[in-house]
Amino acid sequence: MQHAIQTENLGRTYKTYTKQEGLLNSLKGFYNRKYTEKVALKNASFKAESGKIVGLIGANGAGKTTLLKMLSGLIYPTTGTARVLGYEPSKRENEYLKQISILLGQKNQLWWDISPRDSYALLTKIYDLNETASKNRVMDLAHLLQCEQVLDTQLRRLSLGERMKMEIIGALLHSPKVLFLDEPTIGLDIVAQTSIRTFLEKYVKEQQPAIILTSHYMNDIAQLADQLLLISKGEIVYDGNVDHFMQTTDLKKKLIYRLKNSAEEKEIVFNSQELNQVLSDLSKTGNVVDLKVEDVDFEDVIHRFLQAESGPR
């Protein structure tokens, strides 16, 4: 079976200039620069299918964006190979670029000084699309995202949520077969997040693109991802689905309690079979006035995973 995305031992090392504090070191650095190499990603091998969303999770600096950048052809890999739709991304062939899209949640991809509709007209020319079909597609997508009323407002005058919806329309205008979404819901309120999530879910079902999605909102991943990739310190440490990941984790239960004379709720996460031991230990700590036991959810598990992984390398 031909996968939409396939990587083999993909890796990237960055070289950075390091300078110690102070004026003297600035002067020293003027003629004698010290560079250090940082491995952002190593031996990343995975496959992704069309019509599926891959959720990419990792702490800051884990290598998620580096992976997206390599797959979209923005940067060259130092090691390994990547094939997306049968193309080598770093060659950036026009035929390849016409079939992909990357949305960087913290960057504008549309033109800041003109209206989204003007931007889409320009994209229509850049991607050599049929003008009528393109206009209809804009209206369809705007209708799905409920944002028709802002299509003629200058981009810089839109709210963050409206802007993100406009960016999504721009990214989907040419019906890409592969979509890279880096934090598409960052900074959005809960309503806008839900609206974008629902839209993506529907879009994938209908259009069947392969999507790689990174997000700091675990609800995005839990609701949307068919496949989960966990990256830690530049390496893929888990490749499977969300349910399987939850089954393999040791953390199954969460005990939330409150001690007498304290308003603060505390929690302990543990394996199901450790319940007796946990209760026994808790009773020794003081006067427990309130407690409840819950199942650990996806967000909790990932949160703990990221916490453990975000320590120094």
Added chain:
Amino acid sequence: MKTLFTVFYRRNLALAKLAIITNLQYRFNFIIDAFIQPILTVGVEVLLWLAIFKTADASGLIGGFGKDSYLAYAVWAPFLGRIAISWMYETMMVEEIASGSINTILTRPLSFFEYYLSQTLGYKIITTVFSVTVPIAVSLYFNLPVLYERLPMAFLIVVYYLLLVHTMSFLVSTLGFFLTRIRAFTLLKNLSLLLLGGELVPIDLMPPPLAELLLSLPFSAGVYIPLAYITGRGGWDLMSRGFINTSYGLLIAGILSYLLWKRGVREYTGTGA
């Protein structure tokens, strides 16, 4: 069936329109850019030459040319100089690489060179259409020695030279792949062009060996050569020399920028994304 050329043409026309739309969005900035700035620059140059001619000898000639000839030079030099230089778009290109905004171009079926060339041309066309009224009005009012029938050819060489300027801007911006801050290069390049192009001082007033050297470089084709052509200081020989020099300049800048670009995108880290 659409040919590759049609697709290319439509895309670039759309980009040129983008530059026009964007610049017209900000009316006051545009008015200052298209009218106020050229009027002020022309005013400064005219005053300078009037002051110089107060000290001229009895013949009233400097370097074999009279006051009116220099006034024509002073009126048209800043205008042509504005077309033949690219501060704004070069700064944007440099910033694009430094900030990582270039990501949006690199991930689309579009070249960085083409993207900015079309916009530069669009911007130059719209500002030129408005600002050309200033030197024409002044030349007509003071009856300055300008050969108006030669204007189309003069514009042609300036536009051709603009291709070279854009290639140099592209070259400078590719340095952004290797160096974090490169604003000083833009400043250095543009000041050099101002001097080497004859915008500040007519090349024929310079010492002969230096004048000959500057005329053999492509930069004189931006201001001095078209200006000499429309004011009658030079003829077709000088003009054809300008076209040839610009062509070899384009070839050298083109090869250098191609090599730097190829190497640069390999070094690129996609900053800011």
